[in-house]
Amino acid sequence: MDKLRRALSGDDNYDEDSSTGIFSNLDSSMTLNWGTRIKAFACCFVVGVLLSLLGSVALFLHRGIAMFALFYTTGNIVSIASSCFLMGPFKQMKKMFASTRVIATIMVIVLFVLTIISGAVVPVLKSRVSTRQFRLSKDAAEDGTSHDLHQWLKRKQSIWQNDNANPFLDKDQLEEVCQNLVANNPQLPDSLVEFSFRDKSFKPKVFLNQHISLLEVESTCVYIESPEADKNQIAEETIPAPVGSELIAEKHFSSSCEETENDSVRDGEDEETTDDVDDDESKDTKDEKDEVARQTPGGKTKKLMNQFNFCERASITYQYLLKNARTQTKPPTRSQFSDYATQWIIYDSYQEDYESQEREKEKGKKDRSSAIVKKDEFKKSSLTDRQDILGINVVKKALILERMINQNMFDEILQDFRYYEDPSDEFRNTEGTLLPLWKFQFHDIKKLCVTEIKWNPIYFDLFGVSFGTFNFQKQSTKGCFCLWSLKNPSYPEYINHTSSGVMSLDFHPSRPYLMAIGLIDGRVAVYDTRLNSKSPLYESSYVSNKHSGIVWQVQWGEDLTDGELIFYSVSSDGKVFCWALMQNHLTQTLVISLFLSSNVQTEIHEKTKSLKDSGTCIALHPVDQSLFLIGTEEGFIYKCSTAYLSMYLFTYTAHQMPVHRLDFNKYSPNIFASCSADWSIKVWEDNRKEPLFVFDATSSVGDVRWAPYSSSVLAAVTLDCKAYVFDLNVDKYRPICIQTISSKKLNKLTKVAFNLKLPVLVIGDDKGISFVLKLSPNLRIRPKIPKKQQGVDPRELEIVKLEKLLSLIREPNEITKSSIGKSSDSSSF
Structure with missing residues (x-):
C-alpha cells in the first residue's frame, strides 16, 4: 500500500525498478496494450463530440441555454478524460514519447474548433430553416393545405402572470396562456362544398384563398417588354391613325386588362395553365399584327367578314295590289220636324229627367238588398278591404280585453252569481x-x-x-x-x-x-x-x-x-x-x-x-x-x-x-x-x-x-x-x-x-x-226524483x-x- 501511495503522490525516491504492484502492471499494460488504449480514446472522444453537437441542436431547437451548457460541458469533460486516460499518470507521461502528448493536444484543439464551428453554424441553419418555414406556410396558404412541420414550428408567445402583483390569485389564474398568431381570414366560410361528378356527391371545398384586398388601383402604365406594349406600339405606328386600328388598340388594351385581372385571380393555379395562356396571347398578337398589315395604303382597314354569321342575300318586300270597288247604299230617311221651346217646356223636361233618375236610384237600392240563404246559416260576406279586416280583428281583441277588465272589476258580483246561495232560506x-x-x-x-x-x-x-x-x-x-x-x-x-x-x-x-x-x-x-x-x-x-x-x-x-x-x-x-x-x-x-x-x-x-x-x-x-x-x-x-x-x-x-x-x-x-x-x-x-x-x-x-x-x-x-x-x-x-x-x-x-x-x-x-x-x-x-224511479226524465x-x-x-x-x-x-x- 505504501508503494501505491508513494506512486500516486509522485515521490521521487520511489524505486521504479524495485517497485511492484499495480503501477508496474499498469506500466506493463501501457507498454503492451496501445491498441486497446487508442480504441477507448476514440470511443470517448466520439461520445464527447456527439454530446457537444447535441447541446448545439438543443440550442437550435429553442430548448434553452441551460440544456446547451449541460451537453457542451459533459462532452468536454468526456473528451479531456479520454485524453488523460490515453496519456496515463503523470509519472508515466514523462516516459512516454513526445508524439503521444502531441497527439492528445491536437485532439483537444480539434474538439474546441468543432465546438466553435457548431456555434457559428447554428444561426445560419436557423435563418435557412425559418426561410424554408415561411415558404412552406405561403405555399400551404395558396394551395389550401397545411404542413406538419409548419404546425410543429409555430411560434408560441407565452404571457406570464406576475405572481407578486396579486398574492390572492388562484392557481387557475396563474397558468400560462398560449396565443397562436395565425394569418388566416376570419371571414372566410368554413362549410363550402362542391359537387363531384365523379363520385356523384358533395365534397368539402379545401381551397380557401386567405388573400384580402384592401386597395386595388388599376395602373395606366404598361411594361415596355410586355405583349400589351407591343400591341399599343403597332396601333400607334400608322399615321394618320385609322379608325379600325383605334378599335383594335382599344380591343387589345381591354383584353390585356382583362387578362391581367384574370392572372391576378389565378395565382394559385398550376404552371401549365399559365403557359397555355401565354401561348394564346402570343397567337392573338400575331393575328392582330396580320390584321393591321392587311390595311390599305389609304389608311382604311379592310373590312373582314364573319365567316360564321355572314351571308350575302337579297330580298324584295311584297307589294300589295290595289283594287277599286264600288258599293251602293240606301239614303238615310229624312223627316221634317218643327216645334217651339219655352222656359216652362224646358223646365218640365228637366223635371221628367230628374224623376227618372230618382226612380233608377230607388230600383238600385231594392236590388242591392241581400237575400236569405235557404240553409241554416247565411253565407259570410267577403271583405275585400284589408283595413276592414284589420279593424274587425282589433275590435274583437278589444272586446276580449274589455271583458277581462270587467271580470276583474266585478269579481265579487261574479262570485255571488256563481256560488252564493241565500242561507236565510233554510229558516223560511x-x-x-x-x-x-x-x-x-x-x-x-x-x-x-x-x-x-x-x-x-x-x-x-x-x-x-x-x-x-x-x-x-x-x-x-x-x-x-x-x-x-x-x-x-x-x-x-x-x-x-x-x-x-x-x-x-x-x-x-x-x-x-x-x-x-x-x-x-x-x-x-x-x-x-x-x-x-x-x-x-x-x-x-x-x-x-x-x-x-x-x-x-x-x-x-x-x-x-x-x-x-x-x-x-x-x-x-x-x-x-x-x-x-x-x-x-x-x-x-x-x-x-x-x-x-x-x-x-x-x-x-x-x-x-x-x-x-x-x-x-x-x-x-x-x-x-x-x-x-x-x-x-x-x-x-x-x-x-x-x-x-x-x-x-x-x-x-x-x-x-x-x-x-x-x-x-x-x-x-x-x-x-x-x-x-x-x-x-x-x-x-x-x-x-x-x-x-x-x-x-x-x-x-x-x-x-x-x-x-x-x-x-x-x-x-x-x-x-x-x-x-x-x-x-x-x-x-x-x-x-x-x-x-x-x-x-x-x-x-x-x-x-x-x-x-x-x-x-x-x-x-x-x-x-x-x-x-x-x-x-x-x-x-224542483221535485225530488223517487228512489225507485231514478231514470225518470x-x-x-x-x-x-x-x-x-x-x-x-x-x-x-x-x-x-x-x-x-x-x-x-x-x-x-
Whole structure:
C-alpha cells in the first residue's frame, strides 16, 4: 500500500525498478496494450463530440441555454478524460514519447474548433430553416393545405402572470396562456362544398384563398417588354391613325386588362395553365399584327367578314295590289220636324229627367238588398278591404280585453252569481228572495223606457232589450235596441239606433243572429247582428205594406215548407199580419182582423156596424203553430187559427183593462197566464171560461212570465217597482216573494224575462235600466226524483206535478166540446 501511495503522490525516491504492484502492471499494460488504449480514446472522444453537437441542436431547437451548457460541458469533460486516460499518470507521461502528448493536444484543439464551428453554424441553419418555414406556410396558404412541420414550428408567445402583483390569485389564474398568431381570414366560410361528378356527391371545398384586398388601383402604365406594349406600339405606328386600328388598340388594351385581372385571380393555379395562356396571347398578337398589315395604303382597314354569321342575300318586300270597288247604299230617311221651346217646356223636361233618375236610384237600392240563404246559416260576406279586416280583428281583441277588465272589476258580483246561495232560506219554509247582481244601463237611452226583453235561445248569457216610450203625449223621435252580455255589463255588445221607438223584438229560435223588431210608427224590420252595417236586412215600407198603428209585439213562427222564414205582428190597428222573408223583400199577409166579440149596434144612417178591437199582445201555441192567442185593449183574449181568417175559436173574457202579456206554460201547452192593467194576474186553461188562479197586485201589472225550470213558478212586475214570484205548488193564494227592485219611487217596472239555463231573471224599468237578479233556493225548488224511479226524465216529473196541482182546482163537470161549439162567443164576421 505504501508503494501505491508513494506512486500516486509522485515521490521521487520511489524505486521504479524495485517497485511492484499495480503501477508496474499498469506500466506493463501501457507498454503492451496501445491498441486497446487508442480504441477507448476514440470511443470517448466520439461520445464527447456527439454530446457537444447535441447541446448545439438543443440550442437550435429553442430548448434553452441551460440544456446547451449541460451537453457542451459533459462532452468536454468526456473528451479531456479520454485524453488523460490515453496519456496515463503523470509519472508515466514523462516516459512516454513526445508524439503521444502531441497527439492528445491536437485532439483537444480539434474538439474546441468543432465546438466553435457548431456555434457559428447554428444561426445560419436557423435563418435557412425559418426561410424554408415561411415558404412552406405561403405555399400551404395558396394551395389550401397545411404542413406538419409548419404546425410543429409555430411560434408560441407565452404571457406570464406576475405572481407578486396579486398574492390572492388562484392557481387557475396563474397558468400560462398560449396565443397562436395565425394569418388566416376570419371571414372566410368554413362549410363550402362542391359537387363531384365523379363520385356523384358533395365534397368539402379545401381551397380557401386567405388573400384580402384592401386597395386595388388599376395602373395606366404598361411594361415596355410586355405583349400589351407591343400591341399599343403597332396601333400607334400608322399615321394618320385609322379608325379600325383605334378599335383594335382599344380591343387589345381591354383584353390585356382583362387578362391581367384574370392572372391576378389565378395565382394559385398550376404552371401549365399559365403557359397555355401565354401561348394564346402570343397567337392573338400575331393575328392582330396580320390584321393591321392587311390595311390599305389609304389608311382604311379592310373590312373582314364573319365567316360564321355572314351571308350575302337579297330580298324584295311584297307589294300589295290595289283594287277599286264600288258599293251602293240606301239614303238615310229624312223627316221634317218643327216645334217651339219655352222656359216652362224646358223646365218640365228637366223635371221628367230628374224623376227618372230618382226612380233608377230607388230600383238600385231594392236590388242591392241581400237575400236569405235557404240553409241554416247565411253565407259570410267577403271583405275585400284589408283595413276592414284589420279593424274587425282589433275590435274583437278589444272586446276580449274589455271583458277581462270587467271580470276583474266585478269579481265579487261574479262570485255571488256563481256560488252564493241565500242561507236565510233554510229558516223560511216558503219564502224566497232576489239577489241584485248587475245593472245594465246605456247613457244614450236614459230618457227611453224598456219595452221588451228577450233572451237569446242559443247564447244563454246574451239578451236583447228594446227601447221606446209608453208616454204617447211625448213621442220620441228616436229608438234603439241593444244586445247585452253578462260577461260585459259596462257596455252593450251590439247597438242600433232607429228613427222611431222600438216597441218589441224577438230572436229567431234557430238563427240567433236574426232579430225582428216592431216600431212605434207601424213598421217592422229584420236585422242581422253579424253584419257591420246598421241598416236592416228587411224593412217594410213607410207608406204601404205596414201597420197603421203601434206594433206591440212580434214573434217568429215556424218556417214554411219551402224554407222561407215568417214572423207575426200584432198592432193597435186591429190587424195581425204574417210577414215572409222573400229573396229581396218582405211580403205581407193578413191573418185576421180583430173585432169586438159582441156586436155593438150603432145606428148611423140606419146601418149596423161592428166595432174593431185593438191587439196588444200575441202568443203562438208551442206545439201547433197554426194556433195563437191575441190579447186586446178591451181585456178580451181570442183564440185564433191561421186556417180561419174570419172567426175566433174561443173567446176569454179575461180582464177589464188592456191585456199586457200572454205566455204559455213551458211544460203544458194548455196552460197560459195573462196580466193586465187592472192589477190582476190570471192563470188559464185552454177552452175554460173561468181562470184557474187569480192573483191581485198593488198596481198595474206590466209583464208576466213562466219559469223555464219549473211548471208551477211564474214572475210578474208592476208599475210600483215591485217584483212578484209565485209558486203554485207551494202557495196557491199569495206570492212567495215580493221585493222592491229600485229604491226610487219614480221608477216603474215594465218587463221581466227568465234566463233559459241560469237561475237569474232580468227586469226592465221606464228609465232604460235593466236589473239582473238571482233567485234564492226557495224560488227554484224542483221535485225530488223517487228512489225507485231514478231514470225518470225531470220534465216528466214537472208535468206530473202540474197535473196533480190542476186536478185539485178543476171543477168535476168539465166543459164538453159540444157546449164549446154552441158558445155564442165563437161568432163569425
